[in-house]
Amino acid sequence: MKTSPPAGQVLRGTVHLEGFGLHTGSAAILDIEPAAQGRGRVFIRDDLPGRPEITAGIAQVHHRQQCTGLRQGKAEVLTVEHLLAALAGLGIWDAIIRLSGPELPILDGSAAPFVEALLRAGLRPGSIPSSFFKLMHPVQVQQDDSWIRLEPASSLELDGHLEFEHIMLQDQRFSFVFGQDDFARELAPARTFGFLKDEERLRKAGLAKGASLENAVVIDDFSILNPEGLRFANEFARHKVLDLLGDLSLLGKPLLAKVKSHKAGHGLHHDLIRKLSSESQEHKIVQMDQMSNDPLLMVCPPELHRA
Numbered sequence: 484m485k486t487s488p489p490a491g492q493v494l495r496g497t498v499h500l501e502g503f504g505l506h507t508g509s510a511a512i513l514d515i516e517p518a519a520q521g522r523g524r525v526f527i528r529d530d531l532p533g534r535p536e537i538t539a540g541i542a543q544v545h546h547r548q549q550c551t552g553l554r555q556g557k558a559e560v561l562t563v564e565h566l567l568a569a570l571a572g573l574g575i576w577d578a579i580i581r582l583s584g585p586e587l588p589i590l591d592g593s594a595a596p597f598v599e600a601l602l603r604a605g606l607r608p609g610s611i612p613s614s615f616f617k618l619m620h621p622v623q624v625q626q627d628d629s630w631i632r633l634e635p636a637s638s639l640e641l642d643g644h645l646e647f648e649h650i651m652l653q654d655q656r657f658s659f660v661f662g663q664d665d666f667a668r669e670l671a672p673a674r675t676f677g678f679l680k681d682e683e684r685l686r687k688a689g690l691a692k693g694a695s696l697e698n699a700v701v702i703d704d705f706s707i708l709n710p711e712g713l714r715f716a717n718e719f720a721r722h723k724v725l726d727l728l729g730d731l732s733l734l735g736k737p738l739l740a741k742v743k744s745h746k747a748g749h750g751l752h753h754d755l756i757r758k759l760s761s762e763s764q765e766h767k768i769v770q771m772d773q774m775s776n777d778p779l780l781m782v783c784p785p786e787l788h789r790a
């Protein structure tokens with residue numbers, strides 16, 4: 484039986500990637516190494532004195548405009564969502580992520596280069612016991628006309644809907660079901676996107692300094708500026724779902740829920756994971772019995788990854 488969503492995959496080798504940050508434009512050298520079970524996904528800022536650690540957990544979420552930032556003590560990492568989505572999509576929940584620079588490399592703007600590098604390094608599937616965060620009742624967060632609604636489910640289903648006042652993006656949707664759809668092919672390659680009219684405002688705000696047609700889909704008033712066009716007709720909605728997966732993974736384990744998101748961004752994703760964390764006693768941690776692969780409800784209280 485296919486685990487849905489995947490959990491318990493162990494990284495066998497190491498990954499080395501270099502690039503620059505989308506928002507800061509800073510050089511970024513990234514090395515991902517296997518970690519002991521239960522260590523979680525831990526960033527180490529190799530470029531700072533004392534090499535501080537930053538755990539990918541809810542307590543570390545430090546909201547930044549246009550991306551997800553994590554902060555622990557004085558150390559911060561920016562734009563973690565695409566790498567976290569790649570790890571979650573492949574079922575890797577323990578990894579040491581060494582980073583020289585303040586921001587993850589944007590690479591091609593999607594999670595595909597991370598996924599390809601992690602698969603090249605090798606994975607050992609299902610080699611450790613897995614646990615899941617099982618939603619036990621509906622949950623909703625809302626901000627103006629944006630909302631995210633969750634319902635209990637036996638898998639992770641993500642449905643992203645976006646609406647912009649733009650002729651190409653008035654109504655776009657994508658749904659992804661773990662255990663049924665192919666993460667590496669259907670979700671990981673969807674690139675980040677931005678509007679040309681916002682570029683000057685973002686740059687004045689100190690953002691998008693590294694953005695280009697090499698790492699983002701850029702849209703003017705009527706068309707897509709990238710000469711290669713889109714990877715999927717609904718690439719924008721797919722990328723929203725990818726961002727949602729990365730942010731949800733800050734729970735520290737795979738979520739079992741049906742998640743519908745409407746016009747949501749990182750700010751609302753962060754509200755959602757904080758709400759789930761604050762009411763974690765009302766939900767359940769489900770252990771995967773490796774012999775039968777049947778999820779069994781455990782009576783133990785949930786332990787979220789808050790270290």
Ligand SMILES: [Zn+2]
Nearest residue numbers: 564675722726
């Ligand atoms: Zn993104």
